[in-house]
Amino acid sequence: MSDEIILKIENLTKRFGGVTAVDQISFDLRQGEFLGLIGPNGSGKTTLINLITGFVKPTAGKITYRDQEITGKAPYTIACLGISRSFQMVRTFHKLPAFKNLIVPLYSPRVKKFGGGKYGERDDIAIDLLDDLGFERDSFVPYKVAGSLPHGYLKRLDLARCIALRPDLLILDELFSGMAMSEVAATLPMIEKFNREGLTIIMAEHRLKELFRVASRVIVLNFGQKIADGPPKEAMGKEEVQKAYLGTEVEG
Amino acid sequence: MEILIYGITNSVTLALMAIGFSLTFGISGLANFAHGAFYLLGGILTWIFLNQLGVPYLFSALISILLVGLLGFLLYWGLMLRLRGLAINEVIATLAAAIVIIEVLRWLGFSGFTYVLPEFIKGSVKIGNVWLDYQRIFLVGIGVALIIFFYLFTHRTKVGLSFRAIAQNERTAISLGIDSDWTAALSLAFGSALAVVAGLAILPLGSIDTEVGYDILIYALAVGIVGGLESIPGIVLASFILGFCQIAVATFFRAQWQTVVTLGAIVIILAVKPSGIFGKYKELEERV
Amino acid sequence: MEEAVRYRRERIDRGIKARSDTIYTLASSRDMLYLLFPRVLPIVALFCLPLLMGGSYWGKVIFYSCIFALLALSWDFMASVGLVSLGQALFFGAGSYVAGGFNHYLKWPMLLTIPAATLGGALICTILLVPVVRLRGVYFSMVTLILPLLFAHLIETLEILGGTHGLLSLTPFPNHWLAVYIAVIAVVIVLFGFRRLINEDFGLVLRGIKDDDRVVMAGGINIYWYKAQAIFISAAVGSFAGALMTHYYQFVGRSAFALDYTILPLAGAVVGGPGSFAGATLGSFILVPLSEALRALGGLRMALYGIILIAALAVLPEGIFHYIERKYHQFERVVKI
Ligand SMILES: Nc1ncnc2c1ncn2[C@@H]1O[C@H](COP(=O)(O)OP(=O)(O)O)[C@@H](O)[C@H]1O
Ligand SMILES: [Mg+2]
Numbered sequence: 048m049s050d051e052i053i054l055k056i057e058n059l060t061k062r063f064g065g066v067t068a069v070d071q072i073s074f075d076l077r078q079g080e081f082l083g084l085i086g087p088n089g090s091g092k093t094t095l096i097n098l099i100t101g102f103v104k105p106t107a108g109k110i111t112y113r114d115q116e117i118t119g120k121a122p123y124t125i126a127c128l129g130i131s132r133s134f135q136m137v138r139t140f141h142k143l144p145a146f147k148n149l150i151v152p153l154y155s156p157r158v159k160k161f162g163g164g165k166y167g168e169r170d171d172i173a174i175d176l177l178d179d180l181g182f183e184r185d186s187f188v189p190y191k192v193a194g195s196l197p198h199g200y201l202k203r204l205d206l207a208r209c210i211a212l213r214p215d216l217l218i219l220d221e222l223f224s225g226m227a228m229s230e231v232a233a234t235l236p237m238i239e240k241f242n243r244e245g246l247t248i249i250m251a252e253h254r255l256k257e258l259f260r261v262a263s264r265v266i267v268l269n270f271g272q273k274i275a276d277g278p279p280k281e282a283m284g285k286e287e288v289q290k291a292y293l294g295t296e297v298e299g
Numbered sequence: 300m301e302i303l304i305y306g307i308t309n310s311v312t313l314a315l316m317a318i319g320f321s322l323t324f325g326i327s328g329l330a331n332f333a334h335g336a337f338y339l340l341g342g343i344l345t346w347i348f349l350n351q352l353g354v355p356y357l358f359s360a361l362i363s364i365l366l367v368g369l370l371g372f373l374l375y376w377g378l379m380l381r382l383r384g385l386a387i388n389e390v391i392a393t394l395a396a397a398i399v400i401i402e403v404l405r406w407l408g409f410s411g412f413t414y415v416l417p418e419f420i421k422g423s424v425k426i427g428n429v430w431l432d433y434q435r436i437f438l439v440g441i442g443v444a445l446i447i448f449f450y451l452f453t454h455r456t457k458v459g460l461s462f463r464a465i466a467q468n469e470r471t472a473i474s475l476g477i478d479s480d481w482t483a484a485l486s487l488a489f490g491s492a493l494a495v496v497a498g499l500a501i502l503p504l505g506s507i508d509t510e511v512g513y514d515i516l517i518y519a520l521a522v523g524i525v526g527g528l529e530s531i532p533g534i535v536l537a538s539f540i541l542g543f544c545q546i547a548v549a550t551f552f553r554a555q556w557q558t559v560v561t562l563g564a565i566v567i568i569l570a571v572k573p574s575g576i577f578g579k580y581k582e583l584e585e586r587v
Numbered sequence: 588m589e590e591a592v593r594y595r596r597e598r599i600d601r602g603i604k605a606r607s608d609t610i611y612t613l614a615s616s617r618d619m620l621y622l623l624f625p626r627v628l629p630i631v632a633l634f635c636l637p638l639l640m641g642g643s644y645w646g647k648v649i650f651y652s653c654i655f656a657l658l659a660l661s662w663d664f665m666a667s668v669g670l671v672s673l674g675q676a677l678f679f680g681a682g683s684y685v686a687g688g689f690n691h692y693l694k695w696p697m698l699l700t701i702p703a704a705t706l707g708g709a710l711i712c713t714i715l716l717v718p719v720v721r722l723r724g725v726y727f728s729m730v731t732l733i734l735p736l737l738f739a740h741l742i743e744t745l746e747i748l749g750g751t752h753g754l755l756s757l758t759p760f761p762n763h764w765l766a767v768y769i770a771v772i773a774v775v776i777v778l779f780g781f782r783r784l785i786n787e788d789f790g791l792v793l794r795g796i797k798d799d800d801r802v803v804m805a806g807g808i809n810i811y812w813y814k815a816q817a818i819f820i821s822a823a824v825g826s827f828a829g830a831l832m833t834h835y836y837q838f839v840g841r842s843a844f845a846l847d848y849t850i851l852p853l854a855g856a857v858v859g860g861p862g863s864f865a866g867a868t869l870g871s872f873i874l875v876p877l878s879e880a881l882r883a884l885g886g887l888r889m890a891l892y893g894i895i896l897i898a899a900l901a902v903l904p905e906g907i908f909h910y911i912e913r914k915y916h917q918f919e920r921v922v923k924i
């Protein structure tokens with residue numbers, strides 16, 4: 048982990064009608080950090096991610112990425128700067144073969160800048176990537192129509208799509224929800240490896256036990272407000288956090 | 300003064316033309332491209348009842364409104380319901396229905412000076428230095444009444460609120476026990492009936508020409524695009540902007556320039572704020 | 588009691604391994620033929636039909652069919668990006684008037700007016716439509732529907748570009764054959780070009796925008812730029828068709844913006860089967876001759892298109908082409924349960 052601040056969030060607020068989904072949130076994220084984002088359902092995790100990635104425009108506040116203000120920029124502009132995100136609900140192109148799902152990010156200006164290959168080469172890159180994430184290249188799995196794959200594979204396909212963009216900051220929204228125990232156990236080390244190789248990661252997650260194995264720091268949200276920020280043990284020990292989680296199910 | 304009075308009547312006319320279309324769209328997200336066709340059909344039905352079958356005016360008008368409303372309802376139950384979910388097919392289906400209705404009426408020859416609907420009350424009054432016929436006064440009255448009714452209906456009554464609930468989030472509405480197909484069919488029926496009401500108020504000012512089937516659609520769309528569909532203040536504001544600009548241009552330049560105003564307004568609004576002045580038709584912000 | 592024997596239809600893929608997207612293992616010349624036949628047949632048919640028909644009335648019908656096929660293809664291309672256009676007439680009219688205008692006022696030869704119309708018309712249409720692609724849903728359909736109708740009004744009321752009379756005595760094609768074969772070649776190129784393009788990576792991105800534009804944006808792709816490109820390509824094809832027709836008629840009038848040029852290609856694409864391009868072409872080659880044969884109906888022809896459209900949507904929403912394709916690749920047999 049270096050000292051360079053990759054993402055700076057200042058007083059970020061988003062209101063949907065009467066609901067304040069994200070309320071005056073500020074924090075800094077350093078290069079190479081692994082940040083867990085937790086909180087009960089409806090506490091604003093997804094909205095915060097949508098704000099950072101430009102899918103939702105903030106009511107107030109400022110987002111700075113590597114000294115460049117990205118508040119209110121278009122999602123594709125932000126993606127091309129190197130912030131890649133997954134979706135809480137699986138969103139894949141159901142009619143395409145699994146590996147063809149990666150063509151879209153591979154076709155982006157960002158990957159082209161890295162020399163992302165030409166027509167045909169992209170297929171190879173896509174299959175390499177999927178192979179790394181447990182879609183064995185010699186099996187039929189990467190070639191099957193995405194719609195016919197089980198949920199766990201789709202979640203990992205979404206992860207592969209994020210990685211294909213060659214991000215500097217990876218944001219995962221409940222990647223593990225709906226995954227089987229064994230799949231989580233298989234995926235976790237991969238994410239850890241990405242982090243060790245220098246990728247900064249924000250991970251919104253309900254499966255706290257798994258999250259705390261990898262995250263060095265967590266931010267706890269409740270009703271859109273940040274109620275704790277620090278190492279997992281410390282944050283979870285706070286009284287407010289205990290209260291927020293009281294009565295809601297804590298998995299793991 | 301002239302501009303003021305003609306501007307108001309022209310604006311209300313535009314609002315009347317657009318209101319049925321917006322109602323349907325606002326409730327069920329259905330773009331009823333057969334709007335103009337229903338307007339025309341209502342006028343012609345009334346004429347037939349009145350002049351061929353000798354039914355008194357009030358009844359002819361009521362029967363036509365009900366019949367066309369029913370037709371709108373049937374269009375939904377008979378056809379749209381099968382296609383629901385595929386927006387592309389819904390759009391094509393209503394346009395196809397419009398063309399069938401208008402072209403058959405054209406083929407049957409319902410155009411020309413014989414096809415004139417009676418005015419509610421004949422005569423005119425002088426306001427300032429402008430002669431204004433009673434029909435136009437009625438028209439403004441009906442227009443204002445409809446807009447107020449429409450607003451109260453969608454914001455105050457239970458049915459109206461359930462309409463709006465569906466427009467905002469169909470799935471949640473269903474889970475609250477609101478039957479979305481039923482309300483959508485009703486919305487199409489209401490919209491179609493409103494098209495006929497507009498026709499009965501506007502058509503007596505001239506003779507019926509099947510071409511109005513398309514023209515009304517153009518105006519309804521233009522008002523919707525400029526004002527922002529589904530927004531009542533948007534419809535009213537857009538009608539007044541377009542209405543007054545048209546009259547101003549017609550007075551100071553030439554009457555022919557009215558189309559330019561409409562086209563220009565659309566092009567400008569698309570470039571500046573594509574969702575219309577009061578458009579809530581969000582570009583992005585929905586749940587991800 | 589009589590034993591009830593029940594039967595059920597079973598669909599089986601034909602035994603050939605060459606239908607997967609990426610794996611090609613051609614076993615025999617018979618398999619080659621199986622694959623080539625459906626690709627070669629339409630080309631051969633397209634090239635031979637005009638010869639058979641000659642310069643007769645039906646020769647003209649072939650030309651019209653090609654024009655409408657081009658418009659239907661241009662509709663289908665936009666539809667595959669998720670843009671449902673109700674205004675092919677906008678493209679057609681723009682191309683017609685650019686070609687007619689350059690020819691009439693500047694006396695440009697056909698060799699210049701047609702390319703100029705293709706590019707110029709496409710540019711005009713793209714500029715007009717690009718703001719709308721930011722909105723979702725039916726807005727795009729509404730705007731495309733209203734624009735050509737307004738343009739027709741505009742030309743009529745302002746008396747510009749020939750007004751109601753139109754621009755007359757434009758340069759004709761040297762002969763009927765040239766016109767027909769340019770149209771035929773254009774249809775073949777556009778048909779196979781589009782089929783190819785949509786399966787390239789570029790086409791994959793376009794189809795992705797239709798299926799889920801959020802994912803495409805999250806993938807770092809400016810969807811509006813790609814939609815604009817799709818509109819441009821599509822409008823270029825439509826404008827080209829308009830330019831051809833203008834010189835064929837030696838005339839352009841406000842009827843170029845008429846609803847006919849929207850509804851017939853739309854019906855062709857829907858009847859033939861949207862999404863395959865082949866369907867759009869096939870549909871046009873069925874509907875245009877059919878409507879010529881039914882000329883006696885006169886004013887009812889438009890109504891007929893409407894009815895055909897509704898019927899096609901309700902009865903065979905997949906379209907004729909997908910139906911044939913399925914029959915070709917699968918056979919059915921009846922099995923006892
Ligand atoms: N597009 C939206 N429109 C209206 N309200 C929304 C929207 N997105 C989220 N919300 C509301 O914002 C709050 C936070 O939601 P969310 O960010 O999804 O929470 P989490 O991901 O932590 O479960 C919830 O009350 C939710 O209903
Ligand atoms: Mg969430």
